[in-house]
Amino acid sequence: MSPATGAVTDALRELHSRYAGVGEGEVADYIPQLALADPGAFGLALISMDGHRYSTGDAGVPFTIQSVSKPFVYALALSLLGLDEVSRWVNAEPSGEAFNAISLERSTGRPANAMVNAGAIVTTALIPDTPVAPRFGRILDCLSRFAGRRLDVDEEVYASEAATGDRNRALAYLIRSTGPLPVDPVAAVETYFRQCSVRVTALDLAAMAATLAHGGVNPLTGDRVVAEPVAAQVLAVMATCGMYDASGDWLLRVGLPAKSGVSGGVIAAGPARFGLATYSPLLDRTGTSVRGHLAIGMLSERLGLHVMHNPALAGSTVTLVTTADDLPGGRAGHGGVAIAAAQGALDFTAAERVLYALDEAGTGRTGAVVLDLVRVTDIDTVARAMLRSGLARLAADGRRTAVADPDGRLREPGEQAGVTLSFASREEAVARCAATASD
Secondary structure (H helix, E strand, O other): OOHHHHHHHHHHHHHHHHHOOOOOOEEOOOOHHHHHOOOOOOEEEEEEOOOOEEEEEOOOOOEEOHHHHHHHHHHHHHHHHOHHHHHHHOOOOOOOOOOOOOOEOOOOOOEOOOOOHHHHHHHHHHOOOOOOOOHHHHHHHHHHHHHOOOOEEOHHHHHHHHHHOHHHHHHHHHHHHHOOOOOOHHHHHHHHHHHHOEEEOHHHHHHHHHHHHOOOEOOOOOOEOOOHHHHHHHHHHHHHHOOHHHHHHHHHHOOOOEEEOOOOEEEEEEOOOEEEEEEOOEEOOOOOEHHHHHHHHHHHHHHOOOOOOOOOOHHHOEEEEEEHHHOOOOOOOOOOOEEEEEEEEEOHHHHHHHHHHHHHHHOOOOOEEEEEEEEEEEEOHHHHHHHHHHHHHHHHOOOEEEEEOOOOOOOOOOOOOOOOEEEOOHHHHHHHHHHHHHO
């Protein structure tokens, strides 16, 4: 396991271990097929903007997407019709009510937002339906592109939803009675049931969240699924409405645009940073996974992921990945030393990039690796721990390591010596590694 993979995966594994034993909450039973879910299932997955995948637990276990589909179908509607047209039919205001509440604007009959069931049904109905491109075919293709692979429908869950979905049918007819439902209520709800029954895993959901975080580009496939303004609009509605009547508290405490589903899935997006997903079917009173809420909240707190924090500029963190013999004035005998250099303030996202740069610098080599932190202005506690862990893993693999760290930023407070040899300049670090090789 590489240093970067190990550092992030260790954080996910620790969270899994911490919360796997939490037994609070109930499995959704108003859809009979969902009541059959394993209450002990628990998976976590994270995908970075570079397409690096991390997971632990039951991240590969399939389940149905349910309400986590709503942001992505909303994105499809915005892409096809534009914000102004979609907003004629569906508002974008927090409802402060449960997911299945009658949240309709008094003057117009518009649903409060696209994240509650009433709004999601209207959003689904807005997707054009033609013989060449049927409505659900468009929706399934969109969800699949967000996930980076072809998804399918769990027909048993679909049948279970269709047999017990009278409240959603009632919502559709109520909306139609006020005017703003562009298709027959029966057709709208049947498509909505099928949309909610699409089968995914936590890794799929992490990829979908990462695509929104990446400005609409899937970081695994490179496919531009939606335009950047659409991704930003969807994230805004997720931030204010995605967790229903708990949205305000979630944004205050966790600080990430998110969406939950009654099958146990939760997604969270860190714009320009990562997509995160959890799966655990035990739900709280708002229909959110208990373990998922705890895990994402703790990860956000521990790694400083709150969207209102000021993250490092992702594109400018790593400034150099090379070997000593490719540098101007390189000395004979130093060519086997790999170098990765960073700059600016390092947080979780930046540290993950730096660790992958170390991997890249040392690929195919068995010698030394130098981490150059000369131009780094600050390292937060999370980034420090990740970099120290990554260097320790390299050393355990038999690699010689050194750090150009003139200000001692990689050292723990009060520590006299770092986890590896530390020098005032890159040249000194490279020379020491080369000398060690010849000893």
